[in-house]
Amino acid sequence: MFERAVIIGVGLIGGSLALALKQRGLVREVVGVSRSPDTLAEAVRLGVIDIGGTRLEQAHVDSADLIFIATPLGAFPAVFEQLAALTLAADTLITDGGSAKQHVIDAARAAFGDALPGGFVPGHPIAGKELSGVTAADADLYVDHRVILTPVDSSDARAVKRVEAMWEAVGACVECMTPAFHDEVFAATSHLPHLLAYLLVDLLNEHPELGNVFRYTAGGFRDFTRIASSDPTMWRDIALYNHAAVAKWLRHYRAELDRMICAVEARDADMLYQLFDGAKKARDQHIVNRKEGS
Amino acid sequence: MFERAVIIGVGLIGGSLALALKQRGLVREVVGVSRSPDTLAEAVRLGVIDIGGTRLEQAHVDSADLIFIATPLGAFPAVFEQLAALTLAADTLITDGGSAKQHVIDAARAAFGDALPGGFVPGHPIAGKELSGVTAADADLYVDHRVILTPVDSSDARAVKRVEAMWEAVGACVECMTPAFHDEVFAATSHLPHLLAYLLVDLLNEHPELGNVFRYTAGGFRDFTRIASSDPTMWRDIALYNHAAVAKWLRHYRAELDRMICAVEARDADMLYQLFDGAKKARDQHIVNRKEGS
Numbered sequence: 001m002f003e004r005a006v007i008i009g010v011g012l013i014g015g016s017l018a019l020a021l022k023q024r025g026l027v028r029e030v031v032g033v034s035r036s037p038d039t040l041a042e043a044v045r046l047g048v049i050d051i052g053g054t055r056l057e058q059a060h061v062d063s064a065d066l067i068f069i070a071t072p073l074g075a076f077p078a079v080f081e082q083l084a085a086l087t088l089a090a091d092t093l094i095t096d097g098g099s100a101k102q103h104v105i106d107a108a109r110a111a112f113g114d115a116l117p118g119g120f121v122p123g124h125p126i127a128g129k130e131l132s133g134v135t136a137a138d139a140d141l142y143v144d145h146r147v148i149l150t151p152v153d154s155s156d157a158r159a160v161k162r163v164e165a166m167w168e169a170v171g172a173c174v175e176c177m178t179p180a181f182h183d184e185v186f187a188a189t190s191h192l193p194h195l196l197a198y199l200l201v202d203l204l205n206e207h208p209e210l211g212n213v214f215r216y217t218a219g220g221f222r223d224f225t226r227i228a229s230s231d232p233t234m235w236r237d238i239a240l241y242n243h244a245a246v247a248k249w250l251r252h253y254r255a256e257l258d259r260m261i262c263a264v265e266a267r268d269a270d271m272l273y274q275l276f277d278g279a280k281k282a283r284d285q286h287i288v289n290r291k292e293g294s
Numbered sequence: 295m296f297e298r299a300v301i302i303g304v305g306l307i308g309g310s311l312a313l314a315l316k317q318r319g320l321v322r323e324v325v326g327v328s329r330s331p332d333t334l335a336e337a338v339r340l341g342v343i344d345i346g347g348t349r350l351e352q353a354h355v356d357s358a359d360l361i362f363i364a365t366p367l368g369a370f371p372a373v374f375e376q377l378a379a380l381t382l383a384a385d386t387l388i389t390d391g392g393s394a395k396q397h398v399i400d401a402a403r404a405a406f407g408d409a410l411p412g413g414f415v416p417g418h419p420i421a422g423k424e425l426s427g428v429t430a431a432d433a434d435l436y437v438d439h440r441v442i443l444t445p446v447d448s449s450d451a452r453a454v455k456r457v458e459a460m461w462e463a464v465g466a467c468v469e470c471m472t473p474a475f476h477d478e479v480f481a482a483t484s485h486l487p488h489l490l491a492y493l494l495v496d497l498l499n500e501h502p503e504l505g506n507v508f509r510y511t512a513g514g515f516r517d518f519t520r521i522a523s524s525d526p527t528m529w530r531d532i533a534l535y536n537h538a539a540v541a542k543w544l545r546h547y548r549a550e551l552d553r554m555i556c557a558v559e560a561r562d563a564d565m566l567y568q569l570f571d572g573a574k575k576a577r578d579q580h581i582v583n584r585k586e587g588s
Contacts, residue, residue, distance in 0.1 A: 126512045145512065188498055189511045193518045195554060196490060201573035203550050204482055214580035217483045218420045218439065220524075221581070223517040224487045228577050230514075232570035239558050239566050247558045254551050256493050257544065264489075264533050264541045272533050276526035279495035283522050286508035287515070 001026040001169060005066040006059045007049065008033045008079055010040065011231075012129065013097040014070030015048045015137030020170035022047070023139040027066070031059045043134045056082045062089060066166070069096035073237035076104055080111035094120045095163050099186060099234075100242035101150040101179035118156035121163040124148045124182065125172060126190075130229035143171030150179040187245035191238055192253060195246070197228040198235070295320040295463060299360040300353045301343065302327045302373055304334065305525075306423065307391040308364030309342045309431030314464035316341070317433040321360070325353045337428045350376045356383060360460070363390035367531035370398055374405035388414045389457050393480060393528075394536035395444040395473035412450035415457040418442045418476065419466060420484075424523035437465030444473040481539035485532055486547060489540070491522040492529070 005021060007014040010032040021027040032049035033056050034040050040052030053059055061067060061083065069079055076098060083094070094117055098104040104122050112120075127145040129136060147167040151160045164174045177185075204213055214221075239246055263271045299315060301308040304326040315321040326343035327350050328334050334346030347353055355361060355377065363373055370392060377388070388411055392398040398416050406414075421439040423430060441461040445454050458468045471479075498507055508515075533540055557565040 126510065128512070128514065130514075146510065148510075185504060185507055185510050188501070188504060189507050189515055193494060193515055195558075196494065196551075197518060198570050198573040199547065199550050199554055200487060200490065201577050202569050203547055205572065205576040207482070210479060210482060212580065213479055213483050214576070216420065216440065216442075216479050217581065218422070220422065220424075220521040221483055221487055223520045224491060225577055225581065226517045227514040228570075228573045229582060230570075230574070232567055232574055235570050236563055236567040240561050240563055243558050243561055247555060250551065250555045250558060253493065253497055254548065254555065256497050257490075257548055257551065260489060260493055261541060261544045261548065264537050264544060267534050267537055269530055269534055273526055273530040275496050276492050276522075276524075276529050278499065279492040279522045280524070280526055282499040282508070283495050283519055286506065287511065287519065288523060 002066045004029045004064045006031045006064040008069045009071035010034045010043045010134050012132050012136045015134040016141035018048050019139040062087045067094045073241040076107040080108050084111040092119050095123045099238050101182045103241035116154040119159045121155045122150045132231040147172040147174050149176045183245045187249045191246045192249045194227045197225045201228045296360045298323045298358045300325045300358040302363045303365035304328045304337045306426050306430045309428040310435035312342050313433040356381045361388045367535040370401040374402050378405040386413050389417045393532050395476045397535035410448040413453045415449050416444045426525040441466040441468050443470045477539045481543045485540045486543045488521045491519045495522045
């Protein structure tokens with residue numbers, strides 16, 4: 001499928017795609033780019049990449065047929081500026097794993113101007129773990145997971161098809177939507193719960209009224225807060241670069257929280273029962289009883 | 295250890311204690327009391343109880359040496375009133391699985407007056423699953439889990455020791471605290487996250503801007519909301535009967551949420567990073583790296 005893939009940002013997301021392509025025989029050579037020489041050495045040792053460099057100029061992107069950007073969102077503007085200064089082949093695919101698509105597209109436009117490469121197809125694999133870094137890379141991370149593509153006007157139809165085919169070849173299910181709808185959907189379903197989980201741990205951590213209360217928590221708390229063990233740099237960037245949609249859904253959630261506080265203080269048994277019962281039924285129907293989403 | 299145990303409320307919590315005692319040979323006969331004849335029939339079929347009745351009067355509590363109350367909190371006043379009208383042996387242990395200890399103690403005082411039985415030792419096993427009902431009963435539910443006892447002035451020291459010994463015999467670790475501290479700690483660490491999880495599912499369920507967004511969720515969302523599949527009657531009662539502490543911690547959480555909304559809207563990178571990083575470190579230290587709490 002590919003001769004040379006350049007993976008920019010060799011962590012969980014980039015490393016897992018590299019491994020998935022290599023282990024399935026879909027790429028001849030994978031070049032890793034990371035600011036950290038230790039990460040590159042570890043990635044070579046683990047067989048995630050074949051060679052690596054700390055600077056994009058060393059990666060010979062002119063002979064790459066796939067460029068995958070998997071850095072934190074804050075690094076995208078600099079990555080696109082460096083790419084725009086280099087020569088790319090006309091059919092090089094450029095895609096990414098960024099969780100805030102409008103930000104990624106804005107960063108690309110700022111670097112390339114109106115002449116975005118036809119091979120640029122923004123994307124977002126809906127997979128992750130609370131573990132991060134190349135040591136957590138997993139060739140099967142994307143199997144049975146969804147990948148969202150948000151093509152722009154300049155994206156070649158053929159490039160979109162090739163990016164789709166790549167994700168399907170590593171086991172994922174691909175769906176296209178607009179960047180704006182993507183950013184709303186994932187603000188609501190992913191960014192919001194991550195921030196809520198971080199908040200709960202922060203609230204209870206060494207709270208003066210409670211001491212170390214984490215010792216009294218059980219499996220429910222551990223699962224609820226699992227995503228609060230996620231990479232803080234990645235999540236800071238998501239909150240910063242999808243801030244409009246994130247703030248909107250945080251406000252929606254706060255309005256619901258206000259309703260619940262009123263219901264608890266008023267001891268409104270019917271309202272509480274209906275809310276809990278409706279939520280349980282929705283979750284049991286849509287989350288528990290399905291195969292995908294593991 | 296026991297000749298006859300009477301389990302009032304034969305669901306996950308009561309059924310699991312019954313099974314745990316029976317399978318370890320710690321009780322000769324278990325009598326179940328439930329309003330539902332179907333539940334009783336199923337409990338007998340599963341070997342959770344030996345016999346059952348729909349009315350407490352049928353359970354011959356005068357010859358019981360253990361009475362365990364594991365109904366939803368709303369049923370405790372009626373259960374205590376019925377117990378107070380019956381004759382109990384002087385050394386009968388009366389304990390329970392209620393998640394709001396002050397409510398349980400208030401209900402007992404309302405029924406027994408100032409002459410609370412010396413065998414009354416309120417308790418709360420910190421174990422649960424999103425599954426409920428007797429079919430989810432598990433003889434090992436309490437193994438390596440914590441059980442909180444909140445003895446009152448009238449509790450015999452010997453009765454406290456026997457209840458402790460019972461929980462330890464089924465694998466749990468026992469700790470004593472005041473009812474007021476218990477209700478604060480579990481409002482913060484258990485009741486609050488349950489309500490937050492129900493709220494998120496309720497907010498997103500058929501939201502007009504998003505359609506069925508649950509299809510875009512992955513493992514993080516599933517784990518965060520697992521506790522929103524819990525029994526709605528049980529959780530309505532916890533919100534109602536621990537309402538002061540629950541409302542207080544909901545308000546604390548809302549104050550944190552307001553701070554986060556400000557930080558996101560101000561794009562305050564430092565504040566967000568520090569919050570996420572501190573929460574991740576606290577969780578990794580206190581939740582991930584420990585044995586207990588599964």
